[in-house]
Amino acid sequence: MAKLPPPDFVLASENFVIRPLVRGDASPKLESWIDDENAAAMLNTPRRSWTVAQQEDFFGRHEGQQQRLILGIFPKQAREPIGLFIVKVAVRDGVFVISHLIGDKAWRGKSTTFEASEAVYDYFFNTLGYDKAKANVRPENKAMLWLLYTYAWRKEVRLIRHLRLTGSRERSDLVVFGMLADEWRARHEKLRFHPQGKAGADSTVRS
């Protein structure tokens, strides 16, 4: 049976620390994060500068929540996050829905998602006992579709005209991907992150 995550926990990979964001993590460095279409769509908000006050409100509303978590991705030794995961859990069915944003463009295309997400999947599947992960992606988000198609995810459903878009009020499709815990555990060797240095011999969890 799956368990709810505790209100506070820390995950670590070779190069990153991942933990729930709190109000105090808001920073001017994050202001450009949702100033592109895909990032804004992920948070279902208009494309804009993300003010510190808005960040504080967003992080603050999720502090201590166990069913909808905002997890920051911090390079080790860094004080500001470079991206985040949003994780919604349905504990009764043992399913979690995950999305992510690498907000700091300097960290895109550098296996950041690959490495950080492995620690998150390991925690939810192997520590908390979830059976399935899901990801919802709009069809125009080609970068995210590529990430999912080339990992252990499988396309399950295309929801026709399912979303009403915040800006235009037009309707958009949504593609739902699924990944079972056993599929993730049995993923191909090339889909496993291999730490490069001594410090990253294992992912670790501190609750």
Added chain:
Amino acid sequence: MSQTKELQTKRFSLRPITPDMVSDNWIRWTGDPVLMSQMNARVVKLSRADLQRYVVAVWKSKRMIIGIYARTGADHIGIYEVAVDPRNANITLDALVDQQRYVLPNVLAETDPVLLRFFAGDQRIEKAIAQVVETNAPLISHYEATGWVKEGVLRQEVHAASGNRRLDVVQFGRILASEQPERT
């Protein structure tokens, strides 16, 4: 849907269920192994008070629970549960019909269009969704036969109510533009 609105078809009426309307039939359905197995629910015959608490909880969570009644004799023969997503103008439907006495597709083929027209018109809902667990073959067949789009299968989406396995859920969708009544 307000708790006083009533919709009618040729043979049935649809009325929001309030706690005082919990029927003996509904209590019986919760102990029907065939019906509960289809719904992937445990066979635990609930009391009237249990169901009354459930009705209160449904309305409090901004969902709706709507009874299907025979127009002749007012016999309670089924239930719709409706979750509304106002941001996306979507509704998600779940349906139960007393299949010991009625044929599910015969009932829903008559009641679905009236209910969908109500949501498309009065409530300006643009899409209806149904997520049906694989054990509910009659409901899957009904949606397949009545113009719903099968959008895919959510693999191993829920725990089985009995046994240590997981069940698929079939996802259907229906755009409601064509259900709207003519505006003059």
